[in-house]
Amino acid sequence: MGWIIVTAVVIAAAFILCALYVKQIAKHKFRCKECSEEFTLNWKTILFSQHYDNQYEIRCPHCGHKGCTEISGKDK
Numbered sequence: 001m002g003w004i005i006v007t008a009v010v011i012a013a014a015f016i017l018c019a020l021y022v023k024q025i026a027k028h029k030f031r032c033k034e035c036s037e038e039f040t041l042n043w044k045t046i047l048f049s050q051h052y053d054n055q056y057e058i059r060c061p062h063c064g065h066k067g068c069t070e071i072s073g074k075d076k
Helices: 002-025 043-047
Strands: 028-031 050-052 055-059 066-074
Touching (some): 002 043
Antiparallel strands (some): 055 066
16 A cells, blocks of 8 residues: 555656746747747647757747747746
């Protein structure tokens, strides 16, 4: 029975750490490779987008280009 509690605590801690990390990433600006405009995203969009390193597969709100967008700098 004790291992169930430990497992639940570890899973809850992983979710909390993931949410905190995504909220930090949401404070950054992103730059579109097509139109070079900078924009910010909410944390839900970042959480559910495909990504690798600092590249995110998202749609630009300015030109509508869907592709890899990289983090350009801190916004807040």
